[in-house]
Amino acid sequence: MRLLNLSNWDDVREALAEVGITGMTVTEVKGFGRQKGHTELYRGAEYMVDFLPKVKIEIVVSDDIVDTCVDTIIRTAQTGKIGDGKIFVFDVARVIRIRTGEEDDAAI
Template sequence: MKMVTAVIKPFRLDDVREALAEVGVHGTTMTEVKGFGRQKGHTELYRGAEYAVDFLPKVKLEVAVADDRVDAVVEAIIEAAKTGQIGDGKIFVHNLEQVVRIRTGETDRDAI
């Protein structure tokens, strides 16, 4: 099993959710986060004063999937989140040791 974590632009969230549903993903966790990479933030003007915005708003999605579904999930996220502009985000894939559904006690693949 794998955990796929994607950090994307907030306005692409609905498109990514739809793309994940099309490849059979029915559950995901979404967190509003802030960060920066090569974008390095920007400056804004507020009431006549200019200030730096170092951390940009992003959305972090976490999806637990079976090993054989990872490529389809990653590809769906890429296609739906990509704008071609700097700051489109990143996808991280890492191993899951164990998954347990609290309500039923199901484990691993059955719990996903």
């Protein structure tokens, strides 16, 4: 799973396609970390925006291309600024394609 700024999402998607990623789940989310929120002015009143818009990408890949995916995301998403996001790598115990019954690597 990867959380990143909305601004560089297209670059990441295109780079992942170039390394062979053909499917992913993308969700627009809100959150904060070290970046915290920020103050905005609306109709003369200041208010705190605690949660910032991000994109969550979920990709399930075979073990042999995990590092390629991670490297690709870092290369295309990294700006060096707070808020670049995080990458979480999880083990997936089992994958089943409902339509065909295929399992594990065959179902990815």
